[in-house]
Amino acid sequence: MCGIVGAVAQRNIVPVLIEGLRRLEYRGYDSCGVAVLADGGPRRARSVARVADLDAQTRDTHLEGGTGVAHTRWATHGAPVTDNAHPIFSKDELALVHNGIIENYESLREMLRGKGYVFVSQTDTEVVAHLVHSLYRGDLFAAVRETVTHLDGAYAIAVEHKDHPHTVVGARQGSPLVVGLGEGENFLASDALALGGTTERFIFLEEGDVCELTLERVRIVARDGASVQREVRTVEAYGGGVELGPYRHFMQKEIFEQPRAITDTIPQSDSFDASLFGENAAAVFADIDNLLILACGTSYYSGLTAKYWLESIAKIPTQVEIASEYRYRDSVPNPKTLVVVISQSGETADTLAALKHAQALGHVHTLAVCNVATSAMVRLTSLSFHTHAGREIGVASTKAFTTQLVGLFVLAATLGKLRGTVSAAQELDYVRQLRHLPAALNSVLALEPQIIAWSDAFSRKESALFLGRGLHYPIALEGALKLKEISYIHAEAYPAGELKHGPLALVTDAMPVVAIAPNDALLEKLKSNLQEVKARGGELYVFADSDTRIASEAGMHVIRMPEHYGPLSPILHVVPLQLLAYHTAFARGTDVDKPRNLAKSVTVE
Numbered sequence: 001m002c003g004i005v006g007a008v009a010q011r012n013i014v015p016v017l018i019e020g021l022r023r024l025e026y027r028g029y030d031s032c033g034v035a036v037l038a039d040g041g042p043r044r045a046r047s048v049a050r051v052a053d054l055d056a057q058t059r060d061t062h063l064e065g066g067t068g069v070a071h072t073r074w075a076t077h078g079a080p081v082t083d084n085a086h087p088i089f090s091k092d093e094l095a096l097v098h099n100g101i102i103e104n105y106e107s108l109r110e111m112l113r114g115k116g117y118v119f120v121s122q123t124d125t126e127v128v129a130h131l132v133h134s135l136y137r138g139d140l141f142a143a144v145r146e147t148v149t150h151l152d153g154a155y156a157i158a159v160e161h162k163d164h165p166h167t168v169v170g171a172r173q174g175s176p177l178v179v180g181l182g183e184g185e186n187f188l189a190s191d192a193l194a195l196g197g198t199t200e201r202f203i204f205l206e207e208g209d210v211c212e213l214t215l216e217r218v219r220i221v222a223r224d225g226a227s228v229q230r231e232v233r234t235v236e237a238y239g240g241g242v243e244l245g246p247y248r249h250f251m252q253k254e255i256f257e258q259p260r261a262i263t264d265t266i267p268q269s270d271s272f273d274a275s276l277f278g279e280n281a282a283a284v285f286a287d288i289d290n291l292l293i294l295a296c297g298t299s300y301y302s303g304l305t306a307k308y309w310l311e312s313i314a315k316i317p318t319q320v321e322i323a324s325e326y327r328y329r330d331s332v333p334n335p336k337t338l339v340v341v342i343s344q345s346g347e348t349a350d351t352l353a354a355l356k357h358a359q360a361l362g363h364v365h366t367l368a369v370c371n372v373a374t375s376a377m378v379r380l381t382s383l384s385f386h387t388h389a390g391r392e393i394g395v396a397s398t399k400a401f402t403t404q405l406v407g408l409f410v411l412a413a414t415l416g417k418l419r420g421t422v423s424a425a426q427e428l429d430y431v432r433q434l435r436h437l438p439a440a441l442n443s444v445l446a447l448e449p450q451i452i453a454w455s456d457a458f459s460r461k462e463s464a465l466f467l468g469r470g471l472h473y474p475i476a477l478e479g480a481l482k483l484k485e486i487s488y489i490h491a492e493a494y495p496a497g498e499l500k501h502g503p504l505a506l507v508t509d510a511m512p513v514v515a516i517a518p519n520d521a522l523l524e525k526l527k528s529n530l531q532e533v534k535a536r537g538g539e540l541y542v543f544a545d546s547d548t549r550i551a552s553e554a555g556m557h558v559i560r561m562p563e564h565y566g567p568l569s570p571i572l573h574v575v576p577l578q579l580l581a582y583h584t585a586f587a588r589g590t591d592v593d594k595p596r597n598l599a600k601s602v603t604v605e
C-alpha cells in the first residue's frame with residue numbers, strides 16, 4: 001500500500017528518500033515518485049516501474065536537493081499511470097504526496113475548478129494539493145492546517161512549497177505517519193522502517209496531528225489547534241537486513257523462518273501468566289466473560305482458530321468478526337467483553353477502525369496481538385501480545401500467522417488457568433508442547449520435496465477445493481487464501497461436512513481437493529467425506545497425520561505429517577499448505593512476493 005517518505009536536510013536527500021521507498025516496496029505499489037525543491041520550485045521524477053527505475057531516473061536527470069517528498073502509490077483513484085503518480089504538483093509551486101482516500105474529493109474538485117484549478121490526474125490527491133495551494137497565504141503550515149479541516153476520509157500527507165526551501169509539512173488522520181528526528185535534519189515516513197539506518201528516534205503522530213519539519217525544529221499541532229509535545233521513542237530494530245539468503249523469494253524464506261519465529265514468540269517462563277499481556281492484564285482478565293476478536297484476511301483466520309481454543313480450553317464464549325463488517329453494523333456492546341484485534345502490521349485501516357469503533361461503543365478492555373510493537377493498534381489497546389515473527393516482506397502472510405496462533409494459544413491457556421479450566425498438569429503439558437513445536441515444524445518443512453512433486457499438477461489447474469473440520473477448518477480457509485492470492489488459482493474452503501450441501505456438485509477430476517486430516521475426534525467423519533469425493537471421481541490430496549491409516553491409492557495422494565500434535569496441530573498443518581501455494585505459484589511464474597493487485601499493509605479502507 002502507499003508509502004510516504006519526506007526529508008529536510010542540508011545534504012542531497014534524494015538517496016535517503018529512494019532508500020526509504022525501497023524499504024517500503026514490500027508493502028506493494030504500482031508507481032512511485034520523488035520531488036525535491038531545486039531551482040526555485042519543485043522538480044520531480046516519477047515511474048510506473050520499480051523504485052530501481054526511479055533511482056536511475058534521478059541519477060540520469062541529476063535530481064538533487066535537500067528538501068523532498070517521495071511516494072510509492074497503490075492505485076485507488078485512477079489507473080497506475082505517470083500522471084497519477086505522486087508527488088502531485090499544484091501550479092508548479094508545491095508538491096504533495098498522500099496515502100489514504102479523500103471521500104469528499106468530488107465536491108472539493110468542483111469547488112476548486114470553480115476557482116480556476118485545472119486537474120491533470122484522476123487522483124483524489126490532486127484536490128488536496130490544489131486546496132493547500134488555494135489556502136496558502138505565505139504560511140505553509142497554516143495552509144495545511146486549514147486544508148485538513150475540509151477533508152473527509154483517511155489520509156497522511158507530506159507537502160513542500162517553493163517559498164519554503166527548508167520545510168516539509170505533514171498531517172495524518174486515519175493513515176500512519178511518523179517523524180524521524182536527525183541532527184540538523186528531520187524526516188517523515190509512513191513507517192519507521194523506511195528510515196532504518198537514517199535515524200532511530202521517532203515521534204508517532206497521533207490522529208489529527210499536523211506537523212512542520214524544518215532543519216532544526218519539529219512543530220506539532222493537535223486536532224484542537226493546541227501545540228503539543230509528543231513522546232520521542234527509540235526504535236532500533238529497523239536497520240535489519242532484508243537479504244534473501246539461499247531462498248528464491250521472501251515468502252519461501254519466511255516459511256522456513258517459522259521455527260525461529262515461533263521460538264522467539266513462545267514465552268520464556270514455564271507457566272502462563274497474565275503479565276505476558278501487560279501490567280494490568282490480571283485485573284482485566286478477571287473482569288471479562290467473553291471475547292470479541294476483530295481482524296482481516298489471514299489474521300481473521302488465526303482469530304477463527306483461536307475461537308476453538310478459547311471455547312475448548314478456557315470455556316469462554318468467543319465471537320470472531322471480520323473487522324470491515326463489524327465497524328459498520330449495529331452491535332450490542334458488553335462491558336465484560338475483551339476486544340482482541342489481531343494484525344501483523346498493526347496499521348490495517350479496517351481493523352484499526354473496528355477497534356476505534358468498539359472503543360467508541362464503550363469497550364474498555366482491549367488487547368492487540370501484533371507483530372509491530374510500535375504500531376497504532378498496540379498504542380491504542382490497553383493490553384498487547386507481541387509476536388516475534390520479525391519483518392515479513394512477502395505479501396502473503398506466513399510466519400506472522402503461525403506466531404499469531406502461538407500468541408492466541410497462550411491467551412487461551414492463560415485464561416483457562418485463571419478460570420480454573422486448565423490444571424497445573426495440563427499447563428505443564430501445554431508448555432512442553434509449545435517448546436517442542438519448532439522441532440516438529442522442522443520435520444514438516446522437510447516435506448518440501450514431496451509438496452514440490454504435487455505442485456506441478458496443481459499449477460495446471462484453475463480451481464481447487466480445501467477441506468478441513470473443526471480446529472482445522474480455518475486452516476483450510478488459510479490454505480485456500482494462500483493459493484489464490486499468489487498462484488491466482490481460484491480456491492475455496494469448506495468444512496468437510498458441508499460438501500454434500502452444495503460444493504460436491506463442483507467435484508470432477510479437473511478440480512483437486514485438498515484435505516487436512518489430523519488424527520482427531522473428527523477423523524472418521526472426515527474419512528467418510530473423502531470417500532464422497534472419491535466416489536464422484538474427485539482427485540484428493542491429503543495431508544494426513546501418520547497414525548490416521550489413510551494411504552495413497554488411485555485418486556488419493558497422501559503426504560504423511562508427523563504424529564498428531566493435539567490442540568497445536570493447526571500450526572503444523574498450515575505449513576504444507578503454505579508450501580503448496582508457494583511452489584504452485586512458482587511453477588506458474590507469478591510474482592510470488594508481490595502478487596498482482598495486493599498490498600502488504602492495507603492502510604486504506
Ligand code: F6R
Binds near residue numbers: 296345351
Ligand atoms: C494474506 C494477508 C492478508 C492480511 C490482512 C490483514 O496473506 O496477508 O490477508 O492478513 O490484510 O493484515 P494485518 O494482519 O497486517 O492486519
